[in-house]
Amino acid sequence: MGDTILIRNASQLVTLKGSSEAPLTGQGMSNLEIIENGTVWIKDGVIKAAGRDEQIMADYEAGNEAAEIIDARGRLVVPGLIDPHTHLIHAGSREEEFNMRLSGATYMDIMNAGGGIHATASKTRMASREELFRKAFANLNEFLLHGVTTVEAKSGYGMEWETEKKQLLAAKDLNEHHPIDIISTFMGAHAVPADYKERPEEFVDHIIDYMLPKIVEEGLAEFNDVFCEQGVFRPDQARRILEAGKKLGLKAKIHADEIEPYQGAELAAELGAITADHLLKATDAGIKRMAEAGVIGVLLPGTAFFLMAEFANGRKMIDSGVPVALSTDFNPGSSPTVSLPLIMNLACLKMGMTPAEVITAVTINAAHAIGRGKEIGSIEIGKKGDITIFNVPNYMKLQYSFGVNHTHTVIKNGRVVVRERKLVF
Ligand SMILES: N=CN[C@@H](CCC(=O)O)C(=O)O
Numbered sequence: 001m002g003d004t005i006l007i008r009n010a011s012q013l014v015t016l017k018g019s020s021e022a023p024l025t026g027q028g029m030s031n032l033e034i035i036e037n038g039t040v041w042i043k044d045g046v047i048k049a050a051g052r053d054e055q056i057m058a059d060y061e062a063g064n065e066a067a068e069i070i071d072a073r074g075r076l077v078v079p080g081l082i083d084p085h086t087h088l089i090h091a092g093s094r095e096e097e098f099n100m101r102l103s104g105a106t107y108m109d110i111m112n113a114g115g116g117i118h119a120t121a122s123k124t125r126m127a128s129r130e131e132l133f134r135k136a137f138a139n140l141n142e143f144l145l146h147g148v149t150t151v152e153a154k155s156g157y158g159m160e161w162e163t164e165k166k167q168l169l170a171a172k173d174l175n176e177h178h179p180i181d182i183i184s185t186f187m188g189a190h191a192v193p194a195d196y197k198e199r200p201e202e203f204v205d206h207i208i209d210y211m212l213p214k215i216v217e218e219g220l221a222e223f224n225d226v227f228c229e230q231g232v233f234r235p236d237q238a239r240r241i242l243e244a245g246k247k248l249g250l251k252a253k254i255h256a257d258e259i260e261p262y263q264g265a266e267l268a269a270e271l272g273a274i275t276a277d278h279l280l281k282a283t284d285a286g287i288k289r290m291a292e293a294g295v296i297g298v299l300l301p302g303t304a305f306f307l308m309a310e311f312a313n314g315r316k317m318i319d320s321g322v323p324v325a326l327s328t329d330f331n332p333g334s335s336p337t338v339s340l341p342l343i344m345n346l347a348c349l350k351m352g353m354t355p356a357e358v359i360t361a362v363t364i365n366a367a368h369a370i371g372r373g374k375e376i377g378s379i380e381i382g383k384k385g386d387i388t389i390f391n392v393p394n395y396m397k398l399q400y401s402f403g404v405n406h407t408h409t410v411i412k413n414g415r416v417v418v419r420e421r422k423l424v425f
């Protein structure tokens, strides 16, 4: 054991070389760069070399240094998976709402009756920072066991300052104490809280005048997100909040066209948002505008599956030139899963994406969706030593053999954190 790791003789090593500058689009999403009998050399937490085993070993042996060898024969080696959209930090769960939905209630009916996001917010307001930390820590362990090494996490279960701050502080604690890197997003505009129900415009003002400046002053988040949806925040309100955030240096994300078409994709393009997420009901015009503006579409097929809704048209988006990323949307209401590999299967079977495009969507495009394209998402010299090894011989089998967790070994910042399916940090 030491500072040097060699992952040797992978049956397929997928590097995604050459994709750090900008997210991949169209045909580019299928350019994985696959090396057979591939080896990765990691030193001091960073990738030092990747290529065919004989070539890497010739360089390594010349240096005569000790290394931990990980045998990847018969296995698939990819960049550590990245989940660019989660509601990781929350209290409680909502299985009774699942039951109600199975009997015909809709997600929005439940939310409008004071349940849904409001129910999770009540519980999250009552939980301590430590309780939120402990629950999220356990969920992060599950993410890691599914091959995920970086997670974006949103606030949004407070919709008042103290709880929003508590969630974002818990995210900081997790970033320090858990091997997974956490990237934080402020989402005060997740729902209009009950005490502002009759005066939603005042809540928008409160976010703009009070919460956003404090988020920036206290360095609590990098991104700013709004749930733009009929009955939640209108496009003009979302625009005000996202523009105000941008002036303060917060990059814009938007929950767009999830339940109803609502000009969310168009708004994302107009604002130059880094991502527009969900997009189940995005219009053709909205998709076209996203492609022109280079907005990344973060697709969340777990949500369509769980809400029994029509899936986003991933195929059309890729064919139209939208860079696509994939995510779990992990949250207690619309997608209570940490399995990014399941999301990958759904993307193939329900959104018309190919296995190669899906690999791109959970690695380099997901990295760009959180502004980390230069640090993670591909196996290239100088990038973080974040690697996932799956117990399948090729990337197509990963997506074909569904409902099974094929994650075998995970390396984070050059340290083995999952070995033979067990946490070892
Ligand atoms: N749609 C808004 N937010 C989440 C769901 C949050 C919840 O139901 O708790 C989503 O992305 O699906």
Ligand SMILES: [Zn+2]
Residues within 6 Å of the ligand: 085, 086, 087, 255, 329, 331
């Ligand atoms: Zn979400």
